[in-house]
Amino acid sequence: xxxxxxxxxxxxxxxxxxxxxxxxxxxxxxxxxxxxxxxxxxxxxxxxxxxxxxxxxxxxxxxxxxxxxxxxxxxxxxxxxxxxxxxxxxxxxxxxxxxxxxxxxxxxxxxxxxxxxxxxxxxxxxxxxxxxxxxxxxxxxxxxxxxxxxxxxxxxxxxxxxxxxxxxxxxxxxxxxxxxxxxxxxxxxxxxxxxxxxxxxxxxxxxxxxxxxxxxxxxxxxxxxxxxxxxxxxxxxxxxxx
Ligand SMILES: [Zn+2]
Numbered sequence: 001x002x003x004x005x006x007x008x009x010x011x012x013x014x015x016x017x018x019x020x021x022x023x024x025x026x027x028x029x030x031x032x033x034x035x036x037x038x039x040x041x042x043x044x045x046x047x048x049x050x051x052x053x054x055x056x057x058x059x060x061x062x063x064x065x066x067x068x069x070x071x072x073x074x075x076x077x078x079x080x081x082x083x084x085x086x087x088x089x090x091x092x093x094x095x096x097x098x099x100x101x102x103x104x105x106x107x108x109x110x111x112x113x114x115x116x117x118x119x120x121x122x123x124x125x126x127x128x129x130x131x132x133x134x135x136x137x138x139x140x141x142x143x144x145x146x147x148x149x150x151x152x153x154x155x156x157x158x159x160x161x162x163x164x165x166x167x168x169x170x171x172x173x174x175x176x177x178x179x180x181x182x183x184x185x186x187x188x189x190x191x192x193x194x195x196x197x198x199x200x201x202x203x204x205x206x207x208x209x210x211x212x213x214x215x216x217x218x219x220x221x222x223x224x225x226x227x228x229x230x231x232x233x234x235x236x237x238x239x240x241x242x
Contacts, residue, residue: 001045030043030044047137064127126177
């Protein structure tokens, strides 16, 4: 099933200039399912996030597709020196479909390359978020007794994404990672709730509710989230008073 959603696309490596084939998802075919609480998208038959990384088999340079190129000359030198010099070219074709271990390895390599090329704070935060989502999805495929490590990694990358996006908010202009400020507010409010940082979550939700540009759907989602926050704050207070 998953295979039918994929095709191969020729990509030119931004570092070594060699061509390679990357598995790409036919997005027109995707059938959306209910997303997770934090907007992580879900689709029938396939998790397209697994395929959102380009990795050059010749030199090892790897990045999320949206950040694969262009690179500055300085970034190319950094990657050549710190990644490519130590990379053994991959032989043979790619697997027909990626399992989560394979996809996660790609994301880990992508993170290493982002740090090496001194990517923007938001690019690194976005990679952390997607890695966290990959570990969440991987954990869902494991029996509960075996999912502990995946859960820990999911949490650790989630926290890094949260910290990184907050930093990006004060240093970068929108759109950030393709998100407008309302989408970012919603995403961060969800993550803040997860970490029980309710005052930050409340502020982000208020931004959405007070916005002139947020549509009805967005405001409804923000109202639902506000209910969650209010209930959680009450529960915390009861626990303290008990
Ligand atoms: Zn390359």
